[in-house]
Amino acid sequence: MPFLDPVDETFFEFVEACLNHVQTPVLQRKFAALGGVDMLVRLCAMSVNDEVIVKACRALWMLLQMEGVAEGGGRHAVVNAMKIKAAGGVTAFMAQLRRSRNDAVLAQASGALKALSEVYVPNMGIQGSEGWGTEGLNEGCGDYYEVLLSLLRRTQSIAVHASVGGLLLQAALMPGEPPREVRAGTVEVIVRQCQLQRAPEALLPMLDTLCVLVAEDEARQRLAGCGGVEALVGVLSSGVVQAEWDAVRSSAANALANLMAGQGRSVHEYQQRVGAAGGSEALLRVCGRAVAGPPDQWQSRLVEQASGALCNVSFENDAQRVKLGELGACELFCRVCVACEGNPSGHARILEQACAVLGNVAKKNRTNRIRIGKAGGAQALAAVLARLSRSGGGGP
Incomplete structure (x- = not known):
């Protein structure tokens, strides 16, 4: 001692x-x-x-x-x-x-x-005998976020960074806290970490935090304004082949999907930002790698999140329909639909997303409809509809 x-x-x-x-x-x-x-x-x-x-x-x-x-x-x-x-x-x-x-x-x-x-x-x-649980965790800590965010600059400890990420995530889940967290500069700091952080255990909770925060309009504007779209696309494009990084890429795709969720002029602007940053290419590449093997070896969560982001980037967007068609999205998701029909219960969410992507890229685009037909998409979608009519189900 x-x-x-x-x-x-x-x-x-x-x-x-x-x-x-x-x-x-x-x-x-x-x-x-x-x-x-x-x-x-x-x-x-x-x-x-x-x-x-x-x-x-x-x-x-x-x-x-x-x-x-x-x-x-x-x-x-x-x-x-x-x-x-x-x-x-x-x-x-x-x-x-x-x-x-x-x-x-x-x-x-x-x-x-x-x-x-x-x-x-x-x-x-929970209401205990002493009135526990009646206030927020950080009640009375006026500099709560400032202190946490400063730790990411003051120390290079991965353990500390991972804990800070977890704390930011829990704060984002507290009722009424996201606006305060956004105003403290959390979005900008997380974007910076996307550019610097090489430890998946530290980056994952930060990206999960971003997924929650971008439900706020101010957070979306801050993300787009500080290079966040480009940083998230950079995470998706990372060549690191590790299971831990698949979870990170999944969260990055989810953040992009949430950024482009909803309706209105701003959503179209976010779609353009994602497209200009190479987001469509990165998301499609991630999907292709994740379904490269047999369906029982697919990285299901990664496919779900990346295909969900592709649904959002292609929704009512002619330019992205054209781009995705040229990149091979029609053929890829037709193949996914065919493979999912062999195990519809195990990949129901993936099948639903694949059908949605095909619907988006086919709308108002004759060339993509031809591509889908040549790739066996008509037969695959007909098989899905036939199965649903037999089972009485409302979705894939």
Whole structure:
């Protein structure tokens, strides 16, 4: 153990003992009942010793992983989350994130805060005996987003970046929070991370956050205005062949699809931006790679999100219909329809998206209709309709 003054040594020994007492559900319950949560939160807030802070944050994180059901029917992890929040846990973690320059402290504090948010936010409506869960996670933290976003500049720790991404995502899921998060500059920072970040575990939650935020008109405008479309297309075009990056590309495609969702003049402008950035080519290329093998080996989520984005970019857009036809979209999605008919229940969503893409590119475009006919599209679509009429289903 490093040299510590008597006060820090006492704290250190206390936290070591705490860690020993949160290893099992039985010990965790006893520890929480004896007021251990309050003590750990105070240590996180007031200690200036990095070792003590790291271990205190770790112990609180472990309490948030606790399994089982407490008295009264609530999950232990949820009860502990409410206790940590009520004891000032968010304020304590934020204090460390503001002042520390130690990557270990930042990783543990941000990781514990992320774990707290993942338990607390979905259970905000719970009314405990002390009125827990009645306010937002970041209530009273006026600089919440500024502190989180600054961490992406202050440290290169992938663990910290991944935790920040998770925290931004949970915040976006809180009622009424997206506008505040957008105004703090979250969209611009995430776009910057798309250009810099090479760790999929850090980039994925940030892109998932973007998917939620672009439901806001201001977020869409900011995304288009700061090079976000080009950055997302760049993520799609990444040549990295890893399963983790498939999830990242799927989220990037979803963000583009959400950007172009809806109606109105602005949607057409976003379609043009995506098309000008090479989005149609990138999305079609991603789809082609994802369905290269047998249907049971398809990367289903990636196909769903990329084909959904292609549906949106081609909706009522003559230029994109022409481009997609020239790029081979008709032949690709005819092949997808034929393959899906061999396993309609397992690929229902993909089949639905493929049919939608074919419908979009065929509308008002005779050349594409001929392409679809030559690729066997008429027979494939007729087979889908025949199956649906037999089963009485309303969709693929």
